[in-house]
Amino acid sequence: MTGTGLFADDVEPPGALHCAILRSPHPHARIVSVDVSRARAIPGVAIAISGAEAREHWTPLPATFSLPGIVIPTVYGLAVDKVVYEGEPVAAVAAIDRYLAEDALEAIEVVYEVLEPVALDPEEAIDWGKGPSPVSTKVYENWPDNVQLRYDFSIGDVDGAFARADTIVKARVAVHRYSAMPLEPRAVVAEFEPARRSLTVRLATQIPHQMRSLFAQMFRLPESSVRVLATDVGGGYGSKAQPDADVVPILLSMLAARPVKWAETREEWLLAAPVGSRSYVHRGELALRSDGTILGMRDRLLIDLGCDGVARANGAAGAIIGAIYAPGPYLVDAYEVSARGLLTTKAPYGAYRGMGKDIANQVIERLMDKAAAALNIDPVELRRRNLPVSFPHQICTGPVIESGSFAACLDLLCKRMSLPDLREQQQQAHAEGRYLGFGVVSTLEPSGGAIPMSIFSGIESATVRLHPDGTATALTGMQSIGQGIETTYAQVVADCLGLEPGDVRMRWGDTESVPYGQGAFASRGATFGVGAIHKAATEVRQKLAMAAGIALDAAPQHIELADGVAWVRNTDKAMRIAEVARRTYFEPGPYAMLPGVSDPLLEASATYASPDVNWVPDEFGRLRLYPTHACGAIGCLVEVDARTGQVEVRKIWVAHDAGRLINPGIVDNQLRGSAVQALGGTLLEQIVHDEASRLLTRTLGDYQIPHIATVPEIDVLHIETPSPLTPLGTKGVGEGCHIGLGAALLSAVEDALRPFRAEVLETPLTPPRVLALIGHAVENGSPTANVAGT
Structure with a gap:
């Protein structure tokens, strides 16, 4: 708001080249040839490269998760043989300024063999009794069909529940495709240093550490040689939690041995960002007694994943989450669901705020309203009768x-x-x-979310340091994307150490300096992020209380910390926390103030993992991922x-x-x-x-x-x-x-x-x-x- 933010697009290193990406005008076509020679010959153009040439320099885009029932395509940052959505990157240019780079794209000659698009209504593409309907056109020709995700689950006597029901209600619930729309689309500034084979990437991302791992994997670099920086992100909402076209300017920087900058336009975001979300159809059924008690539920869920929801994007898991949570908060003991994610020649299907959970809520709440009308029961009362009142409560899934x-x-x-x-x-x-x-x-x-076989496995780390002047720094693996961790985490540290929030500085978004973390997704900032911050700050508090106890001749358990002061409970003996910290570091020093402590500095690192994540299926095949x-x-x-x-x-x-x-x-x-x-x-x-x-x-x-x-x-x-x-x-x-x-x-x-x-x-x-x-x-x-x- 004040113009003092630092976004990736605000940064331009000296001598930086600018990247422009040539995108397919066709939703589905075979690439016959790509000729970049005329673009290379333009003065001021440093690099022009096709997908076939680029394939020698990187590996395919890595999957963000790999769960049973999911098929992973082999795809690259630039298309090689075929394009499967309008806007798919086909070639790229790095030039001395953005205008020249955009103009140079016009000199690239691409010959396409246009193919029939895959734009079927998902309901026409599936016969639930027999599986996918035969198709003449497939998104990936080596696949048997256009199904990327299959998930089936059943528990309880579903058929019996429907047979006993006094009332059965059915609903076809459909939600269209829409997208996250952050203030800042994707932006990347890549700097590769050939002599040290080190790569620094500044980008708008929610997950800096995972991006470092994926970039290292793709470009065959030691992870210790890759640094990812993320400052202000301009909004995430799940849409900046996977690599896709972001890898193109990195490749150009490595080939040109110069910094390369790419800032996506809003039209590019709408056309090709991996954020197309929702786009699903439920066919749900609810069986009830005449008094409104739910006996059982069935659901058939179809999602249009565009060309991919696993490698180019990470939204396919939403189908599984939607299927697991479709019974909602209600008391449902018998439940059967089949979920399918189908491919079409549209842009990749990404995560968006509420991924999968909104899919679940939509069907059960519409069924509850239909049931209330059928039974002539007030809709609020029907819900109240079926809500759990004792906890912990296990959902049937x-x-x-x-x-x-x-x-x-x-x-x-x-x-x-x-x-x-x-x-x-x-x-x-x-x-x-x-x-x-x-x-x-x-x-x-x-x-x-703590998802097995994925880059979202559910841990978070933090480091808290109390400095000799009584101020503190907290370093977190969480990423600020506008959700306010700068304020809330500082509050937690300040409360633990007896400081004011203004005395605490937060650091995040630099894989070189902050502890390993998994970033911002699945509303985990107040659980995993706070858990790690609180754990580390509590360890520092224990040391601070011990040092204050020595300074004030009292047992640590009798020390109170608040308002920048340490004092002995029920006495007037007190000392500024800044003075306790100064004594600990300098006079008389750590060995005197923290005797017998193995790490006698006012600093601690901690990792938080939830005690209630279950990755081993129980006897019904159920997991606990949230x-x-x-x-x-x-x-x-x-x-x-x-x-x-x-x-x-x-x-x-x-x-x-x-x-x-x-x-x-x-x-x-x-x-x-x-x-x-x-x-x-x-x-x-x-x-x-x-x-x-x-x-x-x-x-x-x-x-x-x-x-x-x-x-x-x-x-x-x-x-x-x-x-x-x-x-x-x-x-x-x-x-x-x-x-x-x-x-x-x-x-x-x-x-x-x-x-x-x-x-x-x-x-x-x-x-x-x-x-x-x-x-x-x-x-x-x-x-x-x-x-x-x-």
């Missing part, structure tokens, strides 16, 4: 909800919303020819203009339980931020392709995102139920509203359109789609609405 307050969040939300008053407002609006509606859903937010679980409830009030189809969101309410809150202001705005993204993804944002898989939404003029005038009041409420698994009782918070608000909006719009008896099971809720829902309902016998022209 394996995860353990360690603590929670689902029913209390639901009650708090409904009280704050004043549902009877809203129903009166709705009836008054109907009398005036206006359509108000509200929706209420429960949410389950798994956090702190150790902490926040919970909550979300409600919203909407007004639908039945003449235009416009949906206005009047207000959003959130009741959330993320365990103990370190900084309530940051938590509030994490929830508000995720709510705005869910609002955009449900009502506005959409990645649109034509029938030939060509992108139509190429700019922010086409791809609509929320802005301040479209965001309603968001009322945030908290319940704090500490987690027994984390040192401070914290849980994740970053994805909460993006997981649940979409389902609440669908519910609210359906409630508003109740006079038309319209079912709202698909997004985006753009005006044309809402008008189509109304029109379909009217054509199928809906009562006449009280609005002229409908």
Whole structure:
């Protein structure tokens, strides 16, 4: 905001070349030939290279995870024989300035043999009884079909549950493809030093240490020779957690032996970044008794992964997460699911805030609303009857909800919303020819992902140092992506050491200096990140108390630390912490102040690993990959203009339980931020392709995102139920509203359109789609609405 940030695009080393990438104009084509000779001959062009030439200098893009049922393609940073999405990198240029590099792309000659795109509706591509339908065109010709991911799970007597049911409800729930839209697209500044064979890469990433490992692997360098720097990132949201085109400027730097800079344009981001997300279809079923008790659930889940969700991107795991958590927070004992990730000739499928958890929430919450209508039970009451009230509670698929307050969040939300008053407002609006509606859903937010056979394995490290002047530095393997670790981690260290947060400086994002960490993803900052920081700071506190005890002639357990002062409890004996630190380092020194301590400095390093991660399947084949679980409830009030189809969101309410809150202001705005993204993804944002898989939404003029005038009041409420698994009782918070608000909006719009008896099971809720829902309902016998022209 003040212009003092340091983003990758702000850095330009002396003598740096600029990278430009030639991208395929075709979604699917064989590469017959690539001729870069004319581009090489242009004065000022240092490097021009094709995918076939580049293959000699790097290995294929590495998979971000490798779970059973997933197929990994062999693909490179520049296409070699074939392109499988519009915008795929085919060749690259490094020149003395960006303008020349872009112009030089026009001199590259590529001959393509255009192939039929793979743009099938996923539901047409799968016959659940027989498997994938035969296809004439495959994304990867050496694969047997276009299925990249298969996941099947069953537990309990599912058939028996449905046979005993008094009511069975079914729903086809579909969500479109949309994307993260960070302030800064991808940016890379690569510097290779041939004499020392060392590589420094500054880039916008959420996972600096994993990127270092992957770059070292790809370019066959010792990991000790690779340094990754990430300062301000401009937003991550899961979209900056894998290498893809980022490797191209690195290769050019190694070949040119000069720094090379690449800053992606917004159109490139929309066209080819590995962030296309959601894009799924559920066919869910719920079996219930007449009193609303859930007996069993079935689900069939299909996801359009574009050309890849494993190597070029990391979103395919969302299908597995969605399948595991589809029962939501509810008491479901019998459950059967089949999930498939299908390939099409679209850009790679990436992670986006709430990955997989929103997929799960959408289907169960829509089924709960349908069940409430079928049983003539109030939707809130139906949810309340099926929520767990004792903890720890194991979901039938394996995860353990360690603590929670689902029913209390639901009650708090409904009280704050004043549902009877809203129903009166709705009836008054109907009398005036206006359509108000509200929706209420429960949410389950798994956090702190620890995934086996992946680069997201679930540990975090930190180092805390108390300096001789009484100030402190904390180094963390977590990455700041705007979620506020600079503030919250400083608070934790300050509380442990008796300092003010302003006395603590945070360091992150430099693999050369900070301890190994796994970065920012899966809302793990308040669990794994805080766990490591607190553990290290506690060790320093113990040493500080020991040194203060010697200085003040008291036992360490009698020392209190606060407000920059160490004092002996129940006495007036005190000393500034800065003075204790000075004495420890200098006079009389560490051997006198910390006698018998093996590392007698006011410093400690620690690694945090959750005690509740289970990577060994139990007798039912279940794993526990998310150790902490926040919970909550979300409600919203909407007004639908039945003449235009416009949906206005009047207000959003959130009741959330993320365990103990370190900084309530940051938590509030994490929830508000995720709510705005869910609002955009449900009502506005959409990645649109034509029938030939060509992108139509190429700019922010086409791809609509929320802005301040479209965001309603968001009322945030908290319940704090500490987690027994984390040192401070914290849980994740970053994805909460993006997981649940979409389902609440669908519910609210359906409630508003109740006079038309319209079912709202698909997004985006753009005006044309809402008008189509109304029109379909009217054509199928809906009562006449009280609005002229409908």
